[in-house]
Amino acid sequence: MTASSPTRERIVDSAMRLFGENGYRGTSVAQIEEAAGLTPGAGGLYHHFRSKEAVLSAGIERHLARLDALRDIRRVLTDLGDLRAELTLTARYILAELDSEEELLRIMASEARSLPGIVEVAIEQLVSSTYAGFAAWLHDRAALPEERATAVAAVGLGSLLSSRVLRSVLRVTSVGVDDDTFVTTWVEMMHAMLGE
Amino acid sequence: MTASSPTRERIVDSAMRLFGENGYRGTSVAQIEEAAGLTPGAGGLYHHFRSKEAVLSAGIERHLARLDALRDIRRVLTDLGDLRAELTLTARYILAELDSEEELLRIMASEARSLPGIVEVAIEQLVSSTYAGFAAWLHDRAALPEERATAVAAVGLGSLLSSRVLRSVLRVTSVGVDDDTFVTTWVEMMHAMLGE
Amino acid sequence: MTASSPTRERIVDSAMRLFGENGYRGTSVAQIEEAAGLTPGAGGLYHHFRSKEAVLSAGIERHLARLDALRDIRRVLTDLGDLRAELTLTARYILAELDSEEELLRIMASEARSLPGIVEVAIEQLVSSTYAGFAAWLHDRAALPEERATAVAAVGLGSLLSSRVLRSVLRVTSVGVDDDTFVTTWVEMMHAMLGE
Amino acid sequence: MTASSPTRERIVDSAMRLFGENGYRGTSVAQIEEAAGLTPGAGGLYHHFRSKEAVLSAGIERHLARLDALRDIRRVLTDLGDLRAELTLTARYILAELDSEEELLRIMASEARSLPGIVEVAIEQLVSSTYAGFAAWLHDRAALPEERATAVAAVGLGSLLSSRVLRSVLRVTSVGVDDDTFVTTWVEMMHAMLGE
């Protein structure tokens, strides 16, 4: 039950990958053990975690720790002097983050309702803070009134989020638009909206 | 195995509700039977369906049949002469549809990866046709070139989809914007984009 | 989960026998199933009981129901006019009852501490009422003051109980005395104590 | 595997206490290790004992060694000239011994059937010799013929044993008699029996 060890890390890695692929319920402890190089079914996992759920918790916490940066999204959005450039940067950054957290996104979508406790907290932290951060930036940078900034953030971030939900969660291979075009179009829309 | 009977209907109803609430794996055949008024665990379900998966298939097919209307979205978007009004109508209509198909949306998100065959086809049909339909309308009505219409459809519909994915799938209670404001803002953005 | 069925009865029978032989923990559900004619390990037991503990509960309740007679021990001790004869009858009756409840006695001794809830109640009902019943009889029949009757009952019944505890629980094969001699000696002692 | 060491002693102490509280099967090697100040689950116990059973054996042997005195009960029963006084002394002594061996008594009762080998021998040694010793004393002191002495010993010791079996094994909190009254009554009964 050490805080960290190579095996422990391998267990979390394997588990999160399998959870993302097959869902939490769809992944057995034996599969995780096997993927982590332990004898499947021998219960080796339980020397490192109290339960299967504890593995998920550890995995989610690791993701969240890694995402602390995203939480304060304004740090990325330094003033480039050019709104279009900043919006492009934002879009690319958020898409890249969502891509690197594909596993987490999949798990959240599959298990949000079956595993309330753990997953709910993670979603709240992740989504709310991202939306709030972007809204605050719109308020500061584009001088939008607070309520309007919130609404624009909801519409704008929704677009970016759904592009990854479609791909990673719903496995929709394509809606006919490549990433670059998507970003360009999104930037145009946001820019048209923000005036100037 | 009759094509249709009151019991069969009750089974599909109960099953889809339970799948939406607890996921496919999280719902046992016995639970479905009980909810459908049969003796739980007695296997009565198997007089109407070959397997648990067949119940899901039937449920999804029923949803898809009901959604045929949405497939040809242009039927709704009759010419009102006013682009803003038409966009507002579109947004409201799509959100309403997503709401009435909340069950399906949840199931798709939870099981897209664990039950490829059945669910994947449904998602493909549903999403692709909706996106394609909206793009076609943009092409006709707003005179956008085809590629651009596709891109704008992707960005625009994504926003609407995300709003319901957040609420129904990820259980995010609110991102600070009510539906009316969301629609208004979305319409503005689309309108700003489409020029004129 | 029917209240009664041949299989259910066989499960309780087998379980109580095995619990008596190997203890509650020492008996696996698979063993019970096998002894009851079900496929071991297939979980058939769970169609009749919610858990392994529920089987023990049902078994204990069955024993207790059967022991309702013993509870009012005075019914047996009808006035024969001869104290010696009545004491002899009592001793034989109690030993016979303990013998027919050997299983229960073993289970009580093995599991009194590991399964408090269920077993504790049974012991309390069984032991307390027997002691109280015998004390009441001594009070009525031999005109002993209440406190004295209680003390004599404790000493006297203790002897009888220990003879069966030694044999059934501790597996002491013999302490050099056969049952008839034991009863005769016990009767003499009680008689000497109760005076003429 | 040293014959004796502080850790070894702590292991036996902890183990016997836990066996008494939770039973042999109900106590894990990890629990014993933890209670003995070792890292639970690390297998430190196996540096001192070949197996879990060997710990129980060592514990029982230690108890038996301590009980060698009781085996020759007559040493206690020195001639006081007064039979009543000697009986009182005997009763108190045996009850005190049973109390100080509560652990052992519990273990014997719980595990007599699941762990025959080890425990059976201990019980045999302990019980038989006590009964035989008391019978011999009755034979000498009260001039009872051998067979009669054996029978009276069985009836008399049974009472004392039961009182502790009820309390320590069956957890019956009280049968309405305190220890002093119990002893007094027992002495009276034995005295009435032994005549003069």
Added chain:
DNA sequence: AATGAATGAGCTTTCATTCAT
């Protein structure tokens, strides 16, 4: 002597599915 790690075997329980009635 002690520990971190691993393992094989076992546990209780759940469940989709089948079948005679």
Added chain:
DNA sequence: GATGAATGAAAGCTCATTCAT
């Protein structure tokens, strides 16, 4: 068409024991 009963397979988890360090 519905039920009571049964079953094979698998799940999460525990545990006595071993071993390299």
